[in-house]
Amino acid sequence: MSGDDGGARPRSDRATLTVVGGGVIGLCCALAAADAGWRVTVLTDPDAPRAADVAGGMLGSLGEGHPGEDVLLEITADSVRRWPALLARLADPAIVVATDSLFVGVTSADVAVLAQLARFVWSGPVGSETVERSVLRQVGGREIRDLEPALGPRPVGGFLASGEGAVDNRMLLRALESALVERGGVVCARRVDSPAGLDGDRILVAAGLGTSKLVSGVDLYAAKGEILRLTANAWSVPGPRHVVRARVGDRMVYLVPRSGGIVIGATQYEPIDAADRAPRVSGVADLLADALEVMPGLRTYDLAEVSVGMRPCTADGLPVVRAVDERVIVATGHGRNGIVLAPWTSHRFVEILGESWAD
Ligand SMILES: Cc1cc2nc3c(=O)[nH]c(=O)nc-3n(C[C@H](O)[C@H](O)[C@H](O)COP(=O)(O)OP(=O)(O)OC[C@H]3O[C@@H](n4cnc5c(N)ncnc54)[C@H](O)[C@@H]3O)c2cc1C
Structure with missing residues (x-):
């Protein structure tokens, strides 16, 4: 962001960038370019759904480490390190809804699966550095309930991932757009059918x-996901302070704090027809059953929203951030990690912008 333009500062104040897509990736890249001195216009289809509107907003890396996903873990960890600068740039502390994640299992077999993932992360795949055990550390049942009194008696053990928090995705999107506009950027509701005829010295296609x-x-x-939003009423018990990520048998469920409520997510169906946007009864039932298993007090909340989003996925699970030709750059394919990967993506984008502008 500011002071980190990756050499992308244009030589002329007439240099213009058009961004196609006003999702988290398009807006974050647009802001980074505007901070680097580009005149930026974002064109976004008001009728195309935006995955970032439904997301949980978790900023996970260590707790997300899966064998075979070493490169993804590396760039995600890099992005997590860039989040404080982005949050400082946006200057709204309310965007952050949690600073740590608690991974819990409801049986010893569930905890054993979590321990396997922790061993993979501890063994050092993140940029060949071994992750300190204080950053991802094992916790027993009693400590879990001390850390998170909102949980019921079922979780028997797990791991605390310090520094792996969450943001309010909708506040984030609004803050990115406001910061861009304050910096002189323009956001227009417009569907683009081809980047070829667009004005602009450079074009970024970030249309999910x-x-x-x-x-x-x-x-x-598309990987379809259902997610639930609960709001507290006068009789609701207090919600969690951490992001709670629970393994319940062969399923994962997460509870993410929100001001005045909780987000419960998320299912995943793939591959799927991107037009299949109806929530399935089975998905919603599983999410509620698993969430109530770890936090029975959720019964006291109101079910305010059931929504469906489509994660934009690539075959190798890695995002695509590259120049297509001398004018067009693409940034997409962030799958289940588009929010957490937004600062890494915008950093990589301004690097590419700088390289192509220097040519
Ligand atoms: C249920 C669910 C939970 C998730 N939880 C998390 C999470 O906790 N943490 C995390 O990091 N990620 C999460 N994700 C993933 C994350 O939401 C996505 O990876 C991310 O939103 C992708 O960002 P994007 O900007 O590429 O796409 P989108 O957010 O989908 O935005 C694309 C934008 O492009 C616009 N557009 C599309 N076509 C055109 C066109 N032809 N012309 C103009 N504009 C166009 C759309 O209107 C939209 O504004 C979740 C996703 C889902 C579905």
Whole structure:
């Protein structure tokens, strides 16, 4: 962000960037470019759904480490380190809803699976550095309830991932757009059918799932996810202070704090027709059953929203951030990690902008 323009500062104050897509990736890249001195216009289809509107907003890396996903873990950890600078740039502390994550299992077999993932992270795949055990550390049942009194008696053990918090995704999107506009950027409601005819010295296509139709050679598939939003009423028990990520048998459920409520997520179905946007009864029932298993007090909340989003996924699970030609750059394919990866992506984007501008 400011002071970290990756050499992308344009030589002329007439240098213009058009961004296609006003999701978290488009807006974060647009702000980074505006901070680097570009005149930025964002064009975004008001009728195309935006995955970032439904997301949980978790900023996970260590607790997300899965064998075989070493590169993803590395860039996610890099992005987590960039989040404080982005939050300082946005200057609204209310965006942060939790600073740590608590991973819990409801049986010893569930805890054993979590321990396997922790061993993978401790063994050092993150940039060849071994992750300190104080950053991801094992906790027993009693400590879990001391840390998170909102939990019921079922969780028997787990791990605390310090520094892995969450943001309010909708506040984040509003803050990114406001910061961009304050910096002189423009956001227009407009569907783009091809980047070819657009004005601008450089074009960024960051249209989420819509990118495949705009840039050839970018193949994406949709992973559908259901997510629930609960709001507290006068009789509700206090909600969690951490992001709680629970393993319940062969399923994961997460509870993410919000001001005045809780987000419960998320299912995943893939591959799926991107037009299949109806929530399934089975998905909603599983989320509620698993969430109540770890926090029975959720019964006291109101079910305010059931929503469905489509994660834009690539076959290798890695985001695509690259120049397509001398004018067009693409940033998409962030799958289940688009929020956490936004600062890494915008940093990489301004690097590419700098390289292409220097040519
Ligand atoms: C249920 C669920 C939970 C999730 N939870 C998390 C989480 O906890 N943490 C995390 O890091 N990630 C999470 N994600 C993933 C994250 O939401 C996505 O990876 C991220 O939103 C992708 O960002 P994007 O900007 O590429 O796409 P989107 O957010 O989908 O935005 C794309 C934008 O492009 C616009 N657009 C599309 N086509 C066109 C066109 N032709 N012309 C103009 N504009 C166009 C759309 O209107 C939209 O504004 C979750 C996703 C889902 C579905």
